[in-house]
Amino acid sequence: MKKTGIIFFPAFDWAISPTHPEREERLLYTRDQIFEEGILDLPEIEEFPPRLASLHDISRVHFCVPTVSEQVLEAHRIAAGSAMSLGDKIINGEIKNGFALVRPPGHHAMRVVHGNRGFCSINNEAVLVEYLRRTYGVKKIAIVDTDVHHGDGTQDIFYHDPDVLFISFHQDGRTIYPGTGYTYELGGPGAYASTINIPLPPGVTDAGLHYVMDHLILPILKDWQPDFVVNSAGQDNHFSDPLGEMLISAQGYARLTEKLKPDLAVLEGGYAIETALPYVNLAILLALAGKDYTSVVEPGYYPGMYQEKPQVSAEIQRVVEELNEIWANRHKLDRLSLTNGKKFYQRNKPIYYDTQFIEEKQIEKVYVCSHCPGYLIIDSQAYHPDSKRYRILAITIPIQGCKACQEEGWKLYEQCKEDYRFNYVYLQDKSTDTFMMFQREEQREVRSDG
Template sequence: MSKKTGVIFFPAFDWAISPTHPEREERLLYTRDQMFEEGILDLPEIQQYAPRMASKHDIARVHFCVPNVEEQVLDAHRIAAGAAIDLGDRVMAGEIANGFALVRPPGHHAMRVVHGNRGFCNINNEAVLVEYLRKTYGVKKIAIVDTDVHHGDGTQDIFYHDPDVLFISFHQDGRTIYPGTGFTYELGGPGAYASTINIPLPPGVTDSGLHYVMDHLILPILKDFQPDFVVNSAGQDNHFTDPLGRMKITAQGYARLTEKLKPNLAVLEGGYAIETALPYVNLAILLALAGKDYTSVVEPEYNPAKFKESPKVTSEIGRVVEELQEIWAKRHQFDKYTLAKGTGFYQRTKPIFYDTHYIEEKQIEKVRVCDQCSGFISLDSQAYHPNGKHYRICAISIPFQSCKSCQAEAWESYEQAKGDPHFDYIYLQDKSTDTFMIYQRLGNREIRSDG
């Protein structure tokens, strides 16, 4: 028998932002009932597994949680990320062909620095998985394709300067929906130009428009990039019944996308039409992953007469695809030193709003521009909480592929920051040695964790 499709189901029964919030446990209860009723989990091609917890170190490998992992991350978050890790292990071991982590809470709005919950997310499940695979198995090139209606701004932030992680996000145009980002000019940092590809689409895109993007842009880029592992951030709020989005994608459209993409692993993200979309889309995606016929999965509210794409929408899709095709074709002509402006560092200032906890963050990001590697990242982050609490942190991240010179300079920067009285916490995240450090100014306390 050929390898199976693995699935982990974790509805997080004991966690919700509020009983009536769109991101609550009912999101997956209807999906569970649908799968049981259809007998999908009894198919020989599908194997269900129990989730496990991601470790605190798995999370610290990705995030700077302020003040620490324990304060920001609940067991539900660790289990959701751990489910993705578990399926990743099974794919790498050859036990399963692919997998689907049907989990919540979602994660793709969680950025490198975490001061609280934003976009319903505390930690980034896909990013935790990706960094685990790179550390544990030495996977070199990974592609993340985000199919959520909202731009995956957290995933983009985490991998914006990483040339070995290709992040592709198609989403409803940020001028019309949260989080207001994800435009075509957001292309990655100086050492990772065009490793970020954003495809902002107008409201009203149908299955035909979506698959035009797949066939003419996403699949050709993936063919050029040649990833060793493909992750689908499987947001389902592009569905025509979703209350937060304005797109017109169907369960069939999602299933055909999955069939074409052939992800090693899909991880559930958004999707808030609890009864009318999620049971059908999840079922269709799982069948597509398992190589089973999904053509009978049709939503009761589906009416073909209502799914004609307007010429204006079709024209805009074509324009965006053409623009990004040209950018991708000319990516090797980019000179990373133009962004450093003769200083040796690329710098940008980012205002970040936490819509769930109403935290305002002001962040200055600096990246060393290096001939030998993609450099290292230093962050000066200040967060203002509505209760009057204020944190200022310095956080330094050393990538897996960092050269010896950048590693040494980054450690020196960490030691220097420990002497700056303006910072409450100083963090060092050394992925090259899998070491994580926190220096707490109050009490002059330093914590070291080695994986």
């Protein structure tokens, strides 16, 4: 019998502030609940120790400014490494699936990292995905984000990658941080409809959530046929969560997990530390292990206590219909029509780091290549509250990169090392698993190979 693997990592030595919603108690109450119920004594569940992700594992995903070691604490490396460790065990057949109950969370961490935003510095799921692709050659990976907040960081990292399907349902960005995740955000020209955003109005109940699952998410996954499914398991859609306005129960989350059948769930948000998280985490764990979860009921909940408003149900159906039509017609659009025949597809992105009050202005360009997703260029300027300023240029060659894009990416890196406008120049060649960083002021270059 293959088991469900679990790793706990409460990150005792990491906190934004002593009273911040994202603190170690998020996992301590869950651990107490699981111990009290004797869940770890079940033969279907096994706990494993965490491990460290390497600096190169992080560099495979992020451009940390100025360096990985200056942005990333040990806690971040352990959170990402825990997901990687369970990924190893799943791919090697040691366990059937897993649940990484870790913090800090990560789905707001974008490709370029100037600091902490949305409680996130390193994107745990993205580090896992790139590790699985590089180590095991996993081809198609789906990430289903069930957090109440849009997973804008995960979207940013895989926006131009046709082999990673990112699906996020979340409370409408007009009503909650980070203000993104609309239906028209569908991926770049080489990865159109590989990003599916499902913005939902406040007040969605279990019934509305499962309408979305049954009529949109599950059919898309069945059609796309991923080789590996990751659940960004944010649990702040719960009716008692202080940061969201949704009405999902522990039972609703468990049924979602049972239907989704993720290979690996990685904890993201969820800030009702006593009234929701211990029960939702327990129910999800039981669902992953194939055990009965129907007796897991949070305090104050009873079936039918929330009735979805008709206008909320109508909006859910409208969004589902819109996205089903987009998915059905996704192959009718070609790259040239999405770029008006231009060689580069460009996005100008203002990004705000709400935790550290950093303002970033970013210009992103992707080369429209007929042989691969195309190399990516990012010109990023960040303004810190302490008047510190960085301007960096970052180049990414995708893991599927063709020879021409590899050569052009390396050529551009060498040219930009001579450009006085940039404090740092980075090259991330995923096709060869190589990372380069050049610091102009000290004329220092660092190379990392997998």
